[in-house]
Amino acid sequence: MKMRLQKYLSMNGIASRRQCETEIAAGHVSVNGNVITEMGYQIDSDTDRVTYRGKNVLPSQQKSTILLHKPIGVVSTVKDQFGRTTVIDLVKVSERLYPVGRLDYLTSGLLLLTSDGDVALRLTHPRYQTKKVYHAWLQGVITEDAMHQFRSGVSIEEYVTAPAEINILKKKPNKCQVEIVLREGKNRQVRKMCDFLGYPVSQLKRVGVGSLTLGDLKPGEWRYLSVKEVNQLMNPDQS
Incomplete structure (x- = not known):
């Protein structure tokens, strides 16, 4: 090739x-x-x-996985019926790639694209509980009681979320930045949990998935994962 x-x-x-x-x-x-x-x-x-x-340097990865810093205003799909920019538009490669999960239109951060079905399954199936880390700016300064609810599970849309981690990173008048760690992937889960507790999200960014972080990638930039990184995702207990 x-x-x-x-x-x-x-x-x-x-x-x-x-x-x-x-x-x-x-x-x-x-x-x-x-x-x-x-x-x-x-x-x-x-x-x-x-x-x-x-x-x-031998060909060691027949299937490709890419780490993208998704910007705000880009959809996490292969195609968009409304003609909006998709994550595939940002990653112009010959391989046929698919997003691993989604980040909504107004959320930025770490998104993986892969041609490897095993990687996609390992990261998205509920039984594996892959860690996902978010930084969110909330309207209002969240209380300890609200964070306790977050950590215990929140009842939204006829289901109770799994316990999640939340810690305050910064406080400012009438707003705060928190770090949230989830091990499940319901649609718009962070936003819905925060809305339920009365602290709407004004800005949301995913900064980590499993052992991966954004590093120094700027919005719209991407890189291939190394074989070692893919192995760490597939076998986190052995890394």
């Missing part, structure tokens, strides 16, 4: 795409024995031999 050298390196766990570009520019990457410093250099992943700092 034809692809850019930095993409091949990133897909196979060397580093983020931007870091791979730095490594190429520094002369640390060779193709078929020739040092390559040209950005955008095309390789054939099926036939070319790529080395990084003297070691072969």
Whole structure:
């Protein structure tokens, strides 16, 4: 398969795409024995031999998983009937990817896209209780009693939410920022729980999923997960 050298390196766990570009520019990457410093250099992943700092870089991940920093105002679908920008529009790759779960239109943060059905199942099936971490600005300063309710489970829409973690990060007049950790994934759950308790969400961002965090990715930026990162998601007890 034809692809850019930095993409091949990133897909196979060397580093983020931007870091791979730095490594190429520094002369640390060779193709078929020739040092390559040209950005955008095309390789054939099926036939070319790529080395990084003297070691072969072999195709180790046939299926791809991407970590995207989803901006506000982008929908978490493959297509949108209203013509709005989708997460797939932001990640222009040859692989056919699908969002792992969703972040609503007004929520930003960490969203995974994958072509690997096993990864999608591992992260979304309720029995695995994958940890998801959010930072939310609430209208009003939440009380200890309300946080106790949050931690015990809240009754919304004919079901009781699983116990969740919540802690205050910042307090300001008439508002506060909290960190919320969920291990289930009901539709718009954070917003509904906070609404029920009387502290509507004014800004919501997902900052972590399982062992992953956004790192230094800016809204709209993305990177491939390394093989190690995928293995940690699939086998969190062994990481």
